[in-house]
Amino acid sequence: MSLACCIPVAEGVYCIACARWLWLKFLYNAGHESENWSLATTEEFEPIPRYCRLILSVYEDDLRNPLWAPPGGYGINPDWVLLRKDYEETLGRVSPYMIYLDHDHGDVVLGVRGLNLAKESDYAVLLDNKLGQTKFCGGYVHNGLLKAAVWIFESECEVLRELVEKNPGYTLTFVGHSLGAGVVSLLTIVALQKQDRLGNIERKRIRCFAIAPPRCMSLNLAVRYADVINSVVLQDDFLPRTTTALEDVFKSLVCLPCLLCVMCVKDTCTMEEKMLKDPRRLYAPGRLYHIVERKPFRIGRFPPVVKTAVPVDKRFEHLVLSCNATSDHAIIWIERESQKALDG
Template identity: 80%
Template sequence: MSIACCCPILECVYCLACTRWVWQKCLYTAGHESEHWGLATVEEFEPVPRLCRLILAVYEDDLHNPVWAPPGGYGIDPDCVFLRRNDQETQGRATPYLIYLDHDNADIVLAVRGLNLAKESDYAVLLDNKLGQTKFDGGYVHNGLLKAAEWVFEYECEVLRELVKKHPSYTLTFAGHSLGAGLVTLLAMVAVQNRSKLGIMERSRIRCYAIAPARCMSLNLAVRYADVINSIVLQDDFLPRTTTALEDVFKSLFCLPCLLCLMCLKDTCIMEEKKLKDPRRLYAPGRLYHIVERRPCRLGRFPPVVRTAVPVDGRFDHIVLSCNATSDHAIIWIERESQRALDLMLEKDGIMRVPAKQKMVRQESLAREHTEEHKAALRRAVALDIPQAYSPSTYGTFNEMETAESSGGSSERGF
């Protein structure tokens, strides 16, 4: 009898707990994640809209007669496209991509398009992964994306080497969206580990911009490669926050809100310490740039603000219950909002009136700030006992392991 009397009380407690959780989740917005991050500067964010347009250009069949060009066009010279690879040439091992010689910005860009919903091979790459299946450079990475990245590297290594040799002052940039973002992220890591094959000695000449990336590497790698890899996320984008198997996501597109709610509940019940100590848990890679354009309890879009950091804990760990969770993933919206954000930065900063010498000083100052922030993130990772996290004094970005990394870093994958 006493047990039966307790049942209504337990039900009330359970209902109150569920109501409290739903209320907290409804109040939780993407702006909370980056509210304490610093603001991005013009110098560091300037490549983002330009690279978004270059990724969009991969979708065109004929760049001389574009069909899907955004307002203002792609802003590229079609004659500077060095090569293009379509689905037939990649044999389904990777999504289509192009290599573009950006002479105006002294850059060699390899741009990879995102997932094609009509291509089974794209799903095969994305879904080829099991938890903790593949190790790379002391951490864990997405298996299918790593295999795609290794294939692209082997297929285009000689081409890239010749371009780097012909343009010794140019940087080498990898850029991609969604599935392509995960591919270029791991491609950049493979390139860093095999710089001698590309004829590049300085790690700083390799850059990566992952637009709306999938979670593809363990936390220690995400922090350690933050000097090379940059991830750009628009407000509530679901993919960089998706910790569940991507296979479940794409099988459940017809009921994605239901899946996201279940994932929210699961993530809420897992202790933060347990998440951080899991060496196989994958994260969004590198330095994060968060474009925030909506505010809680407000209608419509506001002037976008770009915040940036190299976070360790609180790294896009929670799904945001939002009607924009899928639309914020679209490359068209990201290009549009990133360009708006850059225009606002230029207007506020007056960068167009800054002399060239002063611009160079600002870039050097920004590089020093990023280095210090990166070191602080590495120290934070060590303090939190993140598996395989290294302190700045022993990490290859900061002098001591540079030679060791270039000579022996690729042995684990057999390059």
């Protein structure tokens, strides 16, 4: 067969593959992932809005005169903020964070903010990774996020140890959003591996809440630490579903059609069983909480429902073609909808 005949055949096969991919994508919605999950209880989901507001407060320069506080304020006591570090103090190794001693809830909290679109150092953390680059604790993790987590631990472990020892009944909680969610997820594993440096605090007193996290650890780690690490995802949020290398995502700002073509062929030709068998593949960490507030082919938002599970398959495997895929990543929306779910 001549080359002139092969080209139309190849084009036809490619078009059929793309059409199949688009058909499957348009039929796929966020509700498919969690439709068989259990409903989260009020007790286990109660801290989420509070931790969202605490993370939001990290964005403020002056907590006594906040600029972006939601109605009712952040609900935190500025006198209980023990430590805050900005980009100058973190040397660009990680985004800003703070340590908060919550006497009302018996909690020592370390909160890390999300990606700053204007900071090159945040992009450097996210892009510092290749598939299978870093083995850790019997699995694979995101290289840049692990380095940021280790930097925080080495910087603050003495402070955290002192707080834990002075407040023996308090929990130690790591919380973060987006980039910060990936950092605190791996920081939690580091802390569990080095409990002696935190005064041998019991595992049951350590918790992590990753709000809209990136895919940062292999499946075996995600399941093994599900009793400690919790991920919160609002409806169609793109980041926990982004399997494409983040470097390629940023390159797509220059050539989006190229990325879509690659994703199209990859999603069409790769069997889900093969994806699950790859030990290097990264996933959203821990136990998953999925806030569902929209229904297929229905207009508008509905009273949010929170589903939870520790799934092996359907762990936010596919991107959802939705106009809300980016807005659902915003922590202000996650805070509002999680509070609605709690009130409802």
